[in-house]
Amino acid sequence: MTPAAHALAAIEVLTAIAERRSPAAQALKDWGASRRFAGSGDRARIASLVYDALRSRSSIAWRMGSDEPRALVLGALAFVRGVSAEEIAASFAGAAHAPEPPSEAERAAMAAASLGGAPAHVRGDYPEWLDERFAAAFGDERAEEGTALAQRAPLDLRANALKGDRDKALQALSHLRAEATPLSPLGLRVPLTSDGRGPPVQAEPAHLKGLVEVQDEGSQLAALIAAAGPGEQVVDLCAGAGGKTLALAAQMEGRGQLYAHDSDIRRLAPLHDRATRAGVHNLQIRSPRRGADVLADLHDRADLVLVDAPCTGTGTWRRNPDAKWRMRPGALEIRMSEQDQALDAAAPLVKSGGRLVYVTCSLLADENGHRVAAFLARRPEFSQVPAAEAAIAAGLPSLARFADPSGAILLSPRRSGTDGFFVAVLRRA
Known part of the structure; x- marks a missing residue:
C-alpha cells in the first residue's frame, strides 16, 4: 500500500470510530479483518496515522476548521508529521487508491497552522469538560501538559x-x-x-x-517508591496483569512473601506465566472467590500494601489517545467510588507501622490527593509520608522535585518524561 492509501484507510477508520462510537483498537481490527490485502506493516502505519490524528484532534480541528475524519488525517500529516500541502497533493494525485487532493481551502488551512487565540483545552488537546480539573492540577501550564500527553510514548x-x-x-x-x-x-x-x-x-x-x-519508566518509579524490602510481607491488592507485582518481587530478592490479588480473575491470568518467566518464587496469587474473603488471613500482617487503583487513565493518554475523547464525567465518579473502596479494603491488611502506597495513572486531583485526604479523614490511624521522605527512603531523593500540593509525588510526560502517575505513601501508626 502507498502512503496515500494509508491516508485513505485512516479516514475510513476514523469514520467508523465516529459513526459507531467504537474504540480505535476495535475499529482498526475490524478494518484489517475486512481487507486481507493489507499486510502487518500497512496496518501498523495506518494505526500510527489514526492515533496521530486522535492525539491532536482538537488542535487539528481548530486549525483545519473541521473535525471530520478527512480534516483530521490531513492535519495529522501536516501538523504532526510536517508534510507540506504540496507533498500531500502530489502523493494523493499519483496514487490509484487515495483521497482527493487537498482543496484550496484545505491548503490554506494547512499553511496557516496557527493556534492563536485557541483556548487551553484546544492547545492541549484534551476534552473541554476537563479544563477546570486540568487548571486545578497545572494552572496556566495546563495546555503544555496536555500537549505533552498528546505526544507518542517511548x-x-x-x-x-x-x-x-x-x-x-x-x-x-x-x-x-x-x-x-x-x-x-x-x-x-x-x-x-x-x-x-x-x-x-x-x-x-x-x-x-x-x-x-x-514497563513505562513512571510505572517503574511507582513500584520503587513503594520500596518493598527483602523479608517483608507485601500485598499487591489491585495487581491486574502484574507489572508492578513483578517489580516488587525483584525488590524483595526472593525473600519474604508477596501476595497478588485483583477483583477480576481475568486480569490476573497473565501473571502466572509472567512470574514463571521472571523467576519469581515467593508469590501467592489470591484469585477472587465469590462470597469469600481470600485475604482474611493477612489482616494486620502486611508490611506493605500497594493499591494500584482503577482510574480514568488520564496519565496514559500517550498510549491510548482515543480514551480521552471517550471519557465522560460519569466515569470519573465511578472511578472515585472504586478508589475509596480499594483504599478501605487495603487498610485492615496493613500492620502497625506498615505502609499503604496508593498509586493511580491519573493526573486529576479528584482521583489523587482528594481520595487520600478523604481516606485519612476516615482512617485517622494513617498519616501521609511527605514526598521527600518517601523519595529518600526509596533511594531516589531526586524524585522529591516532583512533589505535588497534596504532598505526594506526581509524574507526567512534561514534568518527568514518563506516563502520568500519582504516588502517595501512607503509614499506619
Missing part, C-alpha cells in the same frame, strides 16, 4: 534484578540501540521508528528469558 523496559542488572540488559539489547532511562535505575528505553512503532521486543531472548519486562 518504549520502556525494566531490567529484572532476579535475572541480571541493567548493564546486562543493555548489552543484550544493544542491537536495538537501547539506552538507560534518566530516572529509573532499572529502566531501558528503545527508540521508535519514524512512524511511531517499536521493535518486537517481546520476541527478544532477553524478554523470553525474563531479563526484561515492558
Whole structure:
C-alpha cells in the first residue's frame, strides 16, 4: 500500500470510530479483518496515522476548521508529521487508491497552522469538560501538559534484578540501540521508528528469558517508591496483569512473601506465566472467590500494601489517545467510588507501622490527593509520608522535585518524561 492509501484507510477508520462510537483498537481490527490485502506493516502505519490524528484532534480541528475524519488525517500529516500541502497533493494525485487532493481551502488551512487565540483545552488537546480539573492540577501550564500527553510514548523496559542488572540488559539489547532511562535505575528505553512503532521486543531472548519486562519508566518509579524490602510481607491488592507485582518481587530478592490479588480473575491470568518467566518464587496469587474473603488471613500482617487503583487513565493518554475523547464525567465518579473502596479494603491488611502506597495513572486531583485526604479523614490511624521522605527512603531523593500540593509525588510526560502517575505513601501508626 502507498502512503496515500494509508491516508485513505485512516479516514475510513476514523469514520467508523465516529459513526459507531467504537474504540480505535476495535475499529482498526475490524478494518484489517475486512481487507486481507493489507499486510502487518500497512496496518501498523495506518494505526500510527489514526492515533496521530486522535492525539491532536482538537488542535487539528481548530486549525483545519473541521473535525471530520478527512480534516483530521490531513492535519495529522501536516501538523504532526510536517508534510507540506504540496507533498500531500502530489502523493494523493499519483496514487490509484487515495483521497482527493487537498482543496484550496484545505491548503490554506494547512499553511496557516496557527493556534492563536485557541483556548487551553484546544492547545492541549484534551476534552473541554476537563479544563477546570486540568487548571486545578497545572494552572496556566495546563495546555503544555496536555500537549505533552498528546505526544507518542517511548518504549520502556525494566531490567529484572532476579535475572541480571541493567548493564546486562543493555548489552543484550544493544542491537536495538537501547539506552538507560534518566530516572529509573532499572529502566531501558528503545527508540521508535519514524512512524511511531517499536521493535518486537517481546520476541527478544532477553524478554523470553525474563531479563526484561515492558514497563513505562513512571510505572517503574511507582513500584520503587513503594520500596518493598527483602523479608517483608507485601500485598499487591489491585495487581491486574502484574507489572508492578513483578517489580516488587525483584525488590524483595526472593525473600519474604508477596501476595497478588485483583477483583477480576481475568486480569490476573497473565501473571502466572509472567512470574514463571521472571523467576519469581515467593508469590501467592489470591484469585477472587465469590462470597469469600481470600485475604482474611493477612489482616494486620502486611508490611506493605500497594493499591494500584482503577482510574480514568488520564496519565496514559500517550498510549491510548482515543480514551480521552471517550471519557465522560460519569466515569470519573465511578472511578472515585472504586478508589475509596480499594483504599478501605487495603487498610485492615496493613500492620502497625506498615505502609499503604496508593498509586493511580491519573493526573486529576479528584482521583489523587482528594481520595487520600478523604481516606485519612476516615482512617485517622494513617498519616501521609511527605514526598521527600518517601523519595529518600526509596533511594531516589531526586524524585522529591516532583512533589505535588497534596504532598505526594506526581509524574507526567512534561514534568518527568514518563506516563502520568500519582504516588502517595501512607503509614499506619
